[in-house]
Amino acid sequence: xxxxxxxxxxxxxxxxxxxxxxxxxxxxxxxxxxxxxxxxxxxxxxxxxxxxxxxxxxxxxxxxxxxxxxxxxxxxxxxxxxxxxxxxxxxxxxxxxxxxxxxxxxxxxxxxxxxxxxxxxxxxxxxxxxxxxxxxxxxxxxxxxxxxxxxxxxxxxxxxxxxxx
Amino acid sequence: xxxxxxxxxxxxxxxxxxxxxxxxxxxxxxxxxxxxxxxxxxxxxxxxxxxxxxxxxxxxxxxxxxxxxxxxxxxxxxxxxxxxxxxxxxxxxxxxxxxxxxxxxxxxxxxxxxxxxxxxxxxxxxxxxxxxxxxxxxxxxxxxxxxxxxxxxxxxxxxxxxxxxxxxx
Numbered sequence: 001x002x003x004x005x006x007x008x009x010x011x012x013x014x015x016x017x018x019x020x021x022x023x024x025x026x027x028x029x030x031x032x033x034x035x036x037x038x039x040x041x042x043x044x045x046x047x048x049x050x051x052x053x054x055x056x057x058x059x060x061x062x063x064x065x066x067x068x069x070x071x072x073x074x075x076x077x078x079x080x081x082x083x084x085x086x087x088x089x090x091x092x093x094x095x096x097x098x099x100x101x102x103x104x105x106x107x108x109x110x111x112x113x114x115x116x117x118x119x120x121x122x123x124x125x126x127x128x129x130x131x132x133x134x135x136x137x138x139x140x141x142x143x144x145x146x147x148x149x150x151x152x153x154x155x156x157x158x159x160x161x162x163x164x165x
Numbered sequence: 166x167x168x169x170x171x172x173x174x175x176x177x178x179x180x181x182x183x184x185x186x187x188x189x190x191x192x193x194x195x196x197x198x199x200x201x202x203x204x205x206x207x208x209x210x211x212x213x214x215x216x217x218x219x220x221x222x223x224x225x226x227x228x229x230x231x232x233x234x235x236x237x238x239x240x241x242x243x244x245x246x247x248x249x250x251x252x253x254x255x256x257x258x259x260x261x262x263x264x265x266x267x268x269x270x271x272x273x274x275x276x277x278x279x280x281x282x283x284x285x286x287x288x289x290x291x292x293x294x295x296x297x298x299x300x301x302x303x304x305x306x307x308x309x310x311x312x313x314x315x316x317x318x319x320x321x322x323x324x325x326x327x328x329x330x331x332x333x334x
Contacts, residue, residue: 007314014308080315085322098174136305142181143312145174146247150316153252154323161326164333 008080015074022070026063051114058111065107069100073144086154094148101141105134172248179244186237189230196227218285222278229274236267253323261317268310272303 037044037056045052076093084090243260251257279298 004314005318007311008318011308011311011315014311077315080318085319086326136301136309139181140305140309140312142174142178143309146178146244147312147316147319149172149175149247150252150319150323153250154319154326157253157323157326157330161330161333164330 012077055114069097072096086158097144098141182241236264239263253327265313
């Protein structure tokens with residue numbers, strides 16, 4: 001059964017747009033916000049104490065880290081568009097996507113748990129941070145993990161097929 | 166030969182989807198068993214406080230959630246087949262087709278409901294502010310639906326390969 005490739009094309013172009021947007025936000029951060037955050041560093045240290053440096057490092061990591069899974073996903077989509085479906089390379093790319101997204105979520109938990117209490121308050125008291133992780137990101141990572149399984153089965157089948165021929 | 170990929174991701178995904186279905190069923194049973202009798206009993210008082218538009222919105226949301234159980238069940242069945250190593254089967258493609266169409270219908274219905282309550286009701290948050298549109302949830306759902314289409318494409322390539330393989334043997 002032949003299926004339409006339209007979803008592949010849309011996802012490929014969406015990931016390209018996402019990469020450009022991410023580059024834009026990194027540039028914006030380093031041109032506009034980073035000089036300010038150095039200028040007001042003392043205030044941040046006053047509010048967060050020793051956690052200020054962890055907050056800054058985790059935030060900068062959160063800016064750069066998504067490039068790994070998003071570029072890997074884009075390359076995976078590019079391969080699918082070129083009919084290179086069941087290959088070892090695609091399995092490795094999906095592994096990068098899965099691990100990248102899970103690490104992103106873990107660092108997000110650290111950053112959000114530090115920032116949430118000073119950003120949101122209830123009656124003047126720091127609000128408890130109940131769900132610091134991104135559910136959709138985690139679910140997408142799981143889906144990509146499952147997809148790896150399908151690709152690995154397909155690869156075994158393809159190798160069997162090639163051997164028979 | 167290719168490296169075998171662990172089943173762990175599939176198993177977690179299967180249980181997460183099963184838990185979502187279980188939770189949705191729990192909420193539905195709770196609504197029907199406890200909230201519905203109370204609502205019917207106090208209908209007049211309730212209708213005075215809430216406008217008809219809001220009541221219609223609650224019923225619409227409930228109906229949509231109930232509908233979504235069917236595509237979600239198809240997805241669970243697909244994951245079950247994968248767990249049992251029945252990967253490249255025509256049945257899996259039709260199960261995923263059902264799920265993908267269900268997801269697109271769900272997104273469309275959510276957008277229509279959002280448009281309805283923004284234009285026909287006067288809903289605000291507890292502080293009286295306007296509720297902002299949750300664009301990210303729509304984008305996430307749309308991306309998820311597209312990813313399902315990609316899986317359908319992969320499966321159909323696999324099914325073709327399997328048929329070729331079977332014919333050669």
